[in-house]
Amino acid sequence: MTGTSRDIRTANRYRVLRQIIASSPVSRQELATVTGLSLATVATLVGELLELGLLTDVGFEDSDGGRPRGLVAVAPSRGALIGVDIAETYVHVEIFDLTLTVLAQAAVVLKPGAKRPEHVVAHVAAGIASVVEQSGTEPGQVLGAGISMPGQVDRATGSVVYAANWGWHEVPLLSLLAEHISYPLHLDNPLHACTVAELWFGAxxxxxxxxxxxxxxxxxxxxxxxxxxxxxxxxxxxxxxxxxxxxxxxxxxxxxxxxxxxxxxxxxxxxxxxxxxxxxxxxxxxxxxxxxxxxxxxxxxxxxxxxxxxxxxxxxxxxxxxxxxxxxxxxxxxxxxxxxxxxxxxxxxxxxxxxxxxxxxxxxxxxxxxxxxISSDPVSLGAATFALEGALAAARQNTRRAVRR
Structure with a gap:
């Protein structure tokens, strides 16, 4: 029951942050209306996000005589997120600020004979290094990278279970990437990434x-x-x-x-x-x-x-x-x-x-x-949200460890 309660709290925190990214700046009252959460719950979650440095207070909205409502917005420079779109014909990498605005991108065409795991890992690692350098982002600011890989993937183990167009079976993709990339990595597939992108910013x-x-x-x-x-x-x-x-x-x-x-x-x-x-x-x-x-x-x-x-x-x-x-x-x-x-x-x-x-x-x-x-690559955009979700879950775990100490 305790674990379930924590999971719900983490999910609600992510839900509130998602709405703030989509609608910044926004009041706590408006967040409560849109999310269906109570005002007290929203106020607590916003407070936690402020403490984490992901949000900032940006003043008050215009008032018609009532008490002015405080507005919060995402602090875009307080972190960066990477989204990686691995497709059958290319690897596309983008780095975003916390408003999910693209800061830099890199892409490479995959040749028909260059689809072995080691080839893909090399391209992804090079692409991530490139966008971090292009954007001038300090490595410590990168909260994580979301990796989208076609086919059936196991999010828990970071493995590609089966990718029909690649001939991959049980490939431990995130473990292979972790040998070259120090950021937290999160694996999913383009169907899920595109859907999240459309839910957040699209049709x-x-x-x-x-x-x-x-x-x-x-x-x-x-x-x-x-x-x-x-x-x-x-x-x-x-x-x-x-x-x-x-x-x-x-x-x-x-x-x-x-x-x-x-x-x-x-x-x-x-x-x-x-x-x-x-x-x-x-x-x-x-x-x-x-x-x-x-x-x-x-x-x-x-x-x-x-x-x-x-x-x-x-x-x-x-x-x-x-x-x-x-x-x-x-x-x-x-x-x-x-x-x-x-x-x-x-x-x-x-x-x-x-x-x-x-x-x-x-x-x-x-x-x-x-x-x-969506005019940009929706898969990279959606993949970056998986990194954001993972960063919030990790922040929750770090908070619990600090409290125990």
Missing amino acids: ARGSSDAVVVNLGTGVGAGIAIGGTLHRGATNSAGEWGHTTLVLDGRLCHCGNRGCVEAYAGAPGIMQQLRDISPASPLLHPDDQTATILALASALEGGDPVAAQVIRETARYLGAAVADLIQLLNPEVIVLSSWVAAALGTPLLDGVRTAVAARTPARPFAAAEIVLSP
């Missing part, structure tokens, strides 16, 4: 039930229920990309056939292009990024082959999104990641049309389908 902000569809090399769906990220029993919730869309369909990297990912991920879109026009100049056989960008450019120019590829992709994706709406009845579905950003409105319009044809009117009307409005 899902203020929504209770939301789904963030991640369209890249892989495909997945981050799920928020009651405004909170849903992880599932083994942190595997959201592997919707490996649900069956077409019985005995295309072979997927996971070994099954007919998965959503095999039709809506970047390699699946490339296959659609091959099926429609095998000799198309838009096809770059060894470069999925170049192929998707070529399709996007050709689409703007009215190319009929590109238009047909996007129509077919949207038809498959829309059928799979319709299943999500039937199953979860969300308020918003956000199309995120680099493929969605590249193909943009034509893909979105096609998905909406396909969903409308396969979904009952009531849940369809309630579900807004949109592109992610």
